[in-house]
Amino acid sequence: VDLSDVLEEAEQIQILTTLSRLTTSGTLTWASDGAYASVTSGGNHRYTLSAVDRDGEPPYQLTIERRERREGSRTIGYRTIGVIVMRQTSDEKSNAEVNSLLRQLYESAFRQSRRKISNISDVIDELSGIERGDIPPF
Amino acid sequence: MNLGDWLGVAGLGVSVIGFGVAIWQLVRTANASVATRKAVERTERRMAINHLLVLLPQFRIVETDLDRAAEEDDRQLASRALVSYAHFASEAAAILAGQANVDQTLVAELQVSSREASRTKGTLIDAPRTRNTKQLTKDIREHMSGLALHIGSLSANYQMMID
Numbered sequence: 001v002d003l004s005d006v007l008e009e010a011e012q013i014q015i016l017t018t019l020s021r022l023t024t025s026g027t028l029t030w031a032s033d034g035a036y037a038s039v040t041s042g043g044n045h046r047y048t049l050s051a052v053d054r055d056g057e058p059p060y061q062l063t064i065e066r067r068e069r070r071e072g073s074r075t076i077g078y079r080t081i082g083v084i085v086m087r088q089t090s091d092e093k094s095n096a097e098v099n100s101l102l103r104q105l106y107e108s109a110f111r112q113s114r115r116k117i118s119n120i121s122d123v124i125d126e127l128s129g130i131e132r133g134d135i136p137p138f
Numbered sequence: 139m140n141l142g143d144w145l146g147v148a149g150l151g152v153s154v155i156g157f158g159v160a161i162w163q164l165v166r167t168a169n170a171s172v173a174t175r176k177a178v179e180r181t182e183r184r185m186a187i188n189h190l191l192v193l194l195p196q197f198r199i200v201e202t203d204l205d206r207a208a209e210e211d212d213r214q215l216a217s218r219a220l221v222s223y224a225h226f227a228s229e230a231a232a233i234l235a236g237q238a239n240v241d242q243t244l245v246a247e248l249q250v251s252s253r254e255a256s257r258t259k260g261t262l263i264d265a266p267r268t269r270n271t272k273q274l275t276k277d278i279r280e281h282m283s284g285l286a287l288h289i290g291s292l293s294a295n296y297q298m299m300i301d
Contacts (some may be wrong), residue, residue, distance in 0.1 A: 055224060058261075088217070089266075
C-alpha cells in the first residue's frame, strides 16, 4: 500500500522540523541501517530515513512505523503508518519545503550515525601536534 | 636362504608395489582435482560471459530512454533511465573486473559513470524548472556516448566467443 499520501503537507513539515530539532539537540540518536539508511526510535514509533534507490542520492524518504505490542509490554513488530518522500519539482504534489527538510534530515542522520567522535578528535589532535612540531610530518 | 627370508623378500615386494599403487592413485586424484578446478573456472567464465551478453544490450535501451527524456524534457523518465544505468554500469563493471584481457580503464569508467548517473538523478529532484532535462543530463549523456563504442565492441567480442 502506498502510504506517501497519508500525511498532509503541514503534518509532514511539522514531523520533519521536529525530528531535525531533536537530531540537532542530540535527543534522538540515529544508527546506520545498511549502506544508505539510518534508523531511530522514540516512544512508540520508529523512524527510518533511506535513499529510495539505495544509492545514497535523492530522492530520500522517511518511513514512520508504530510499535505493535501484545497485551503485556512485549513488542511484536512494527506497522508502517506513513511515508514522507521527496518528489520531483515537476510533480503536481511536489513541495520544495518538504524536499529541503528531508534532504537536510537525511544528511544530518547519515553523518551522525557514521561519525565516530573519538576518531575525529584523534585526527584533530594529531594535526595540531604536527602543526606545533610535536609530531613529525611523516 | 630359508623360507623366512623368502617371505621377507616377498613382503618387501608387496610393500613396494603397494606404495607404487598408492602414489599412482594420489597422482590421479591430484590430476582429477586440477581438471575439476579448470572445469569450474570454465563454467564460471561462461556464466559471466552469458550474463554480460544479456546485460550489455541494455546499455543501448537505457541510452535511448535518456535521450528521449532529454528531448521531451521528461524528468521522471530521465530519473528512471539514470537509476537503470547506474545499476547496469556497476553490475557490468563488477563482472568485467573479474575477466581476463579486459581493459581496466573501461571498468573504472563504468564505475565512475555509475556514480555520475546516481548524482545526476539526485539533482533532477529539485533542480529549478528554468533548467531543462537536456541541460541537466548533458554530462552523463556525453559520458555514456563515449562508452557506447567500447560497450558495442565488447558485446560483439563476447558474442563471437560464444559462437
